[in-house]
Amino acid sequence: MKAATFIEPGKMVITEAPKPTIEKKTDAVIRIIRACVCGSDLWWYRGLSKRESGSLVGHEAIGVVESVGEAVTDIKAGDFVIVPFTHGCGHCAACLAGFDGDCTNQEGGGNGGYQGEFLRYTNANWGLVKIPGQPADYSDEMLNNLLTLSDVMATGYHAAVSAEVKPGDTVVVMGDGAVGLCGVIGAKLLGAEQIIAMSRHEDRQKLALEFGATDIVAERGDEAVAKVMALTDNAGANAVLECVGTEQSVATAVAVAGAGAVIGRVGIPQKAEMNTNVLFRKNIGLRGGIAAVTTHDKARLLDAVLKGEINPGKVFTQRFNLDDIQAAYEAMDQRQAIKSLLVISD
Amino acid sequence: MKAATFIEPGKMVITEAPKPTIEKKTDAVIRIIRACVCGSDLWWYRGLSKRESGSLVGHEAIGVVESVGEAVTDIKAGDFVIVPFTHGCGHCAACLAGFDGDCTNQEGGGNGGYQGEFLRYTNANWGLVKIPGQPADYSDEMLNNLLTLSDVMATGYHAAVSAEVKPGDTVVVMGDGAVGLCGVIGAKLLGAEQIIAMSRHEDRQKLALEFGATDIVAERGDEAVAKVMALTDNAGANAVLECVGTEQSVATAVAVAGAGAVIGRVGIPQKAEMNTNVLFRKNIGLRGGIAAVTTHDKARLLDAVLKGEINPGKVFTQRFNLDDIQAAYEAMDQRQAIKSLLVISD
Numbered sequence: 062m063k064a065a066t067f068i069e070p071g072k073m074v075i076t077e078a079p080k081p082t083i084e085k086k087t088d089a090v091i092r093i094i095r096a097c098v099c100g101s102d103l104w105w106y107r108g109l110s111k112r113e114s115g116s117l118v119g120h121e122a123i124g125v126v127e128s129v130g131e132a133v134t135d136i137k138a139g140d141f142v143i144v145p146f147t148h149g150c151g152h153c154a155a156c157l158a159g160f161d162g163d164c165t166n167q168e169g170g171g172n173g174g175y176q177g178e179f180l181r182y183t184n185a186n187w188g189l190v191k192i193p194g195q196p197a198d199y200s201d202e203m204l205n206n207l208l209t210l211s212d213v214m215a216t217g218y219h220a221a222v223s224a225e226v227k228p229g230d231t232v233v234v235m236g237d238g239a240v241g242l243c244g245v246i247g248a249k250l251l252g253a254e255q256i257i258a259m260s261r262h263e264d265r266q267k268l269a270l271e272f273g274a275t276d277i278v279a280e281r282g283d284e285a286v287a288k289v290m291a292l293t294d295n296a297g298a299n300a301v302l303e304c305v306g307t308e309q310s311v312a313t314a315v316a317v318a319g320a321g322a323v324i325g326r327v328g329i330p331q332k333a334e335m336n337t338n339v340l341f342r343k344n345i346g347l348r349g350g351i352a353a354v355t356t357h358d359k360a361r362l363l364d365a366v367l368k369g370e371i372n373p374g375k376v377f378t379q380r381f382n383l384d385d386i387q388a389a390y391e392a393m394d395q396r397q398a399i400k401s402l403l404v405i406s407d
Numbered sequence: 408m409k410a411a412t413f414i415e416p417g418k419m420v421i422t423e424a425p426k427p428t429i430e431k432k433t434d435a436v437i438r439i440i441r442a443c444v445c446g447s448d449l450w451w452y453r454g455l456s457k458r459e460s461g462s463l464v465g466h467e468a469i470g471v472v473e474s475v476g477e478a479v480t481d482i483k484a485g486d487f488v489i490v491p492f493t494h495g496c497g498h499c500a501a502c503l504a505g506f507d508g509d510c511t512n513q514e515g516g517g518n519g520g521y522q523g524e525f526l527r528y529t530n531a532n533w534g535l536v537k538i539p540g541q542p543a544d545y546s547d548e549m550l551n552n553l554l555t556l557s558d559v560m561a562t563g564y565h566a567a568v569s570a571e572v573k574p575g576d577t578v579v580v581m582g583d584g585a586v587g588l589c590g591v592i593g594a595k596l597l598g599a600e601q602i603i604a605m606s607r608h609e610d611r612q613k614l615a616l617e618f619g620a621t622d623i624v625a626e627r628g629d630e631a632v633a634k635v636m637a638l639t640d641n642a643g644a645n646a647v648l649e650c651v652g653t654e655q656s657v658a659t660a661v662a663v664a665g666a667g668a669v670i671g672r673v674g675i676p677q678k679a680e681m682n683t684n685v686l687f688r689k690n691i692g693l694r695g696g697i698a699a700v701t702t703h704d705k706a707r708l709l710d711a712v713l714k715g716e717i718n719p720g721k722v723f724t725q726r727f728n729l730d731d732i733q734a735a736y737e738a739m740d741q742r743q744a745i746k747s748l749l750v751i752s753d
Contacts, residue, residue, distance in 0.1 A: 154642030155666035160690045163666035223690070296500030320501035320509035323694070330684050338679040341672060341696045344506045344569070347683065348669070350690035 064117045064177030065386045065403075070108030071394075073386045078117060081174075081181035086130035089185030091144055093124040094196050095208045096176045097377065098393050098401040100238050101329070106390050119176030120146035121211040122405075123204065125196065126189070127179070133186045143190040143210045143363070144175060144182055145354035151187025161188070162219075162351030175211075176386065176403055190358045193367070196407060205374025205402060206366045209243065210358045213400065214373040216327050217243025217304065218362060219352035221251050224300035224325030228252030231293055233317050234274070236304030237265035239376040239400040240327060242272055244302040246371050249273030250361070257289055257298070259313070265399060268375060282309065289317040298322055303349070308332045318345045325349045377402035410463045410523030411732045411749075416454030417740075419732045424463060427520075427527035432476035435531030437490055439470040440542050441554045442522045443723065444739050444747040446584050447675065452736050465522030466492035467557040468751075469550065471542065472535070473525065479532045489536040489556045489709070490521060490528055491700035497533025507534070508565075508697030521557075522732065522749055536704045539713070542753060551720025551748060552712045555589065556704045559746065560719040562673050563589025563650065564708060565698035567597050570646035570671030574598030577639055579663050580620070582650030583611035585722040585746040586673060588618055590648040592717050595619030596707070603635055603644070605659075611745060614721060628655065635663040644668055649695070654678045664691045671695045723748035 064078040081090055096119050105112035112118075122144040126136055136142060148168065149161025156164050168183040182189060192207055199207070209215075217240050226232055232253040234244045237260030248256050249272065258269035261279040269277065278288045290297065297319030303311060306328025314324050326349030340347055365371045379398035381389040383405050392398035410424040427436055442465050451458035458464075468490040472482055482488060494514065495507025502510050514529040528535060538553055545553065555561075563586050572578055578599040580590045583606030594602050595618065604615035607625040615623065624634045636643065643665030649657060652674025660670050672695035686693055711717045725744035727735040729751050738744035 154640075155689075158642075158645070158665060158667045160667040163689050165666075223692075294500075296504075299504070319504060320511075321504045321506040323692075326687060330687055333682045333684040334680045335683045336679045337681045337683065337693065338676050340693065341676055343501075343509050344694070344696035344699075346569075346669075346692060346694035347686065348690070348692035348694075350687045353690075 062178035063383055064174060065119060065383065067105065067112050067116050067118050068114055070106060073390050075384055075386055078177065080179050083128055083130045084181065085183065086132040087184055087186060089129045089133055089136060089182045089189060090127045091124040091142065091180045091182055092127050093122045093175065093178060093180055093405045094407065095204055096122040096403040096405055097208060098389050098403070099212060100240065103394055106394060117174035117177060119174060121208065121213070122175040122180065123192070123208050123211065124180070129185060135186050136189050136191060141192045141195050143192060143207060143358055144180065145188060145190065145215070145358070146212045147352065147354045148182070148184040148188045149355045150184045156187070159353055159356045161353045161355045176383070178405060188355055190355055190363060192363070202374055205377050206372060209373040209376065210362050210366060212352070212354065213239045213376065214243045214246065214362060215354040215357045216240050216352040218247035218250065218357050220244045220302040220304055220325040220327040220349060221247030222325070222357070223327070223349035224302050225323045226251040226253050226300045229254045230299040231255040232300045232302065233257045233259065233289055233298040234302045234304065235259050235310045235314050236328060237262060237269060238304065241302070241304035242268055242376055242399070243373050244304050245269050245272040245274050246373055248302065250365060250371060257292055259285060264378070268399065271375070282313065285313055286316040300325065304328050306331050311335065315339055315345060318343065320344055322346070323348055327352060376400045380404060408524040409729055410520060411465060411729065413451065413458050413462050413464050414460055416452060419736050421730055421732055424523065426525050429474055429476045430527065431529065432478040433530055433532060435475045435479055435482060435528045435535060436473045437470040437488065437526045437528055438473050439468045439521065439524060439526055439751045440753065441550055442468040442749040442751055443554060444735050444749070445558060446586065449740055452740060463520035463523060465520060467554065467559065468521040468526065469538070469554050469557065470526070475531060481532050482535050482537060487538045487541050489538060489553060489704055490526065491534060491536065491561070491704070492558045493698065493700045494528070494530040494534045495701045496530045502533070505699055505702045507699045507701045522729070524751060534701050536701055536709060538709070548720055551723050552718060555719040555722065556708050556712065558700065559585045559722065560589045560592065560708060561700040561703045562586050562698040564593035564596065564703050566590045566648040566650055566671040566673040566695060567593030568671065568703070569673070569695035570648050571669045572597040572599050572646045575600050576645040577601040578646045578648065579603045579605065579635055579644040580648045580650065581605050581656045581660050582674060583608060583615060584650065587648070587650035588614055588722055588745070589719050590650050591615050591618040591620050592719055594648065596711060596717060603638055605631060610724070614745065617721070628659065631659055632662040639665070646671065650674050652677050657681065661685055661691060664689065666690055668692070669694055673698060722746045726750060
């Protein structure tokens with residue numbers, strides 16, 4: 062089968078790889094329909110993190126189940142499914158608490174290779190999310206919406222849930238990448254009244270407004286804080302979605318939070334050490350982590366997509382065939398695309 | 408008037424101080440009935456923090472209003488009141504959000520002198536909490552319960568609220584001082600099913616069990632973590648109340664938290680810098696800060712005390728007259744008393 066393969070920073074190729082098979086009774090093999098490139102893929106693409114040369118890549122997809130192991134009973138061959146980057150078992154304490162991104166039964170090696178024709182998915186019984194019908198029943202736009210439920214929309218929503226967004230809230234969203242934009246959708250879905258998107262790129266500002274942002278702040282640092290304070294009558298936000306992870310972004314998130322506000326973090330923290338006394342002084346909460354993809358999809362997001370309530374697929378501003386994998390990465394790397402879609406099969 | 412006065416570390420005396428008067432139209436002057444010594448008073452008593460020699464001390468009391476400024480309309484002379492250590496204005500964004508400990512209109516100098524015969528209380532209109540009837544209507548036990556609502560019980564409850572304790576939860580309480588013990592009461596009041604109190608002193612273990620703890624863990628560090636894991640079927644707690652503030656206590660709080668748990672901090676953090684990536688990895692939340700005393704009292708605690716639902720006054724294991732102020736501090740300092748009560752007047 063064809064699979065996107067990492068060679069070295071800045072260089073992606075399509076290689077011929079062995080088609081995966083069922084290795085454990087909890088596995089499923091999926092024929093991939095659509096996949097995409099994640100902002101976090103750029104870390105190793107840019108050489109900022111290490112990755113083995115020759116490794117298969119990608120962790121977001123939708124597809125059709127080809128075969129399942131004998132312990133997989135919730136999903137069967139022929140089912141159309143969301144393929145989350147998480148692999149929740151559904152029965153450990155973390156999954157039961159609604160945090161399948163922290164599943165204690167996750168298996169190593171299961172996360173990679175989504176940007177290819179076939180994938181072995183571990184913990185398939187509970188982890189996969191069944192989509193009604195078949196791919197051919199859906200428009201391209203709807204397939205794009207469904208694809209976002211494998212990571213980016215679930216992650217943006219996780220930021221909003223972690224920030225405990227309530228109806229009527231004033232929410233600040235740090236980050237205008239695809240996750241931040243999906244955070245805007247998540248905040249609106251949870252009833253936020255005022256959504257302030259921190260964005261300095263015109264195409265992303267436009268999409269943020271379309272997704273429900275009420276205000277745009279293009280400034281950074283102290284100027285951004287002053288602007289948010291002016292927009293909130295000096296009260297600060299009730300909830301802050303931190304979808305970047307840099308030290309500056311986290312500092313700004315704290316500075317714009319009002320007393321008792323909660324910061325929901327999904328941006329992988331760049332710096333571990335943080336002065337938490339600034340949180341204590343204003344009763345600011347800090348929550349978040351790896352998204353609970355299967356939990357959020359089953360509880361709310363799949364339904365919201367199928368009903369047309371949300372249209373997160375708009376984050377895919379460029380579309381590529383699998384063979385053009387290098388161009389798909391370059392478009393993201395050079396910020397020509399907000400997010401690159403990969404069409405694998407129909 | 409008589410007032411407890413700090414001379415130097417280890418030395419408290421009663422001095423004759425001028426009786427306070429109304430200085431601002433938002434003030435009230437209170438005749439103090441009961442006051443007490445706080446664990447945080449021991450910081451300067453032990454010389455661990457600085458305090459000016461000759462300064463009046465104390466920040467917990469109940470009393471009767473002597474006079475009020477012209478802007479004070481909710482409370483009048485003769486009213487029996489809880490005198491919170493917080494001074495919420497009731498109308499800033501922080502107070503409106505339910506975090507009066509972070510009131511942006513708090514006035515300097517208003518916090519101190521509660522261990523004396525009279526007190527000038529700032530922001531009296533909203534900050535003071537009216538108790539029905541007069542002191543003579545209540546038993547000594549009930550006066551003790553009411554006194555805890557000026558700080559310690561509200562602070563323990565704040566830890567539980569900050570940790571988002573829900574019915575059925577498994578809760579770990581770090582710290583067996585008066586605040587931790589009130590945290591046990593708070594967790595139970597919010598419906599916790601399993602309450603694990605970390606305590607190594609027999610008298611405090613006994614009180615924790617009386618207040619609703621279901622399990623006692625006397626160990627510290629790694630051994631404490633192992634014991635909690637064994638008690639929770641390896642799942643960790645749903646909520647952790649951090650009522651100590653030391654680095655070791657915070658580290659243990661994180662280690663016993665299950666995926667998605669929230670740590671509610673009220674122990675003033677000893678160390679500002681904290682590795683927050685350990686939180687991110689397990690979606691552990693960190694909330695808490697200065698208690699919202701007036702908010703909690705009015706919303707829930709005064710009612711719970713008056714109905715006999717909770718008996719936090721049991722934390723006062725020794726009773727002193729104001730003249731015996733040195734003995735009251737020594738009893739706390741030497742851990743002979745869990746908390747020292749000061750009888751000022753009737």
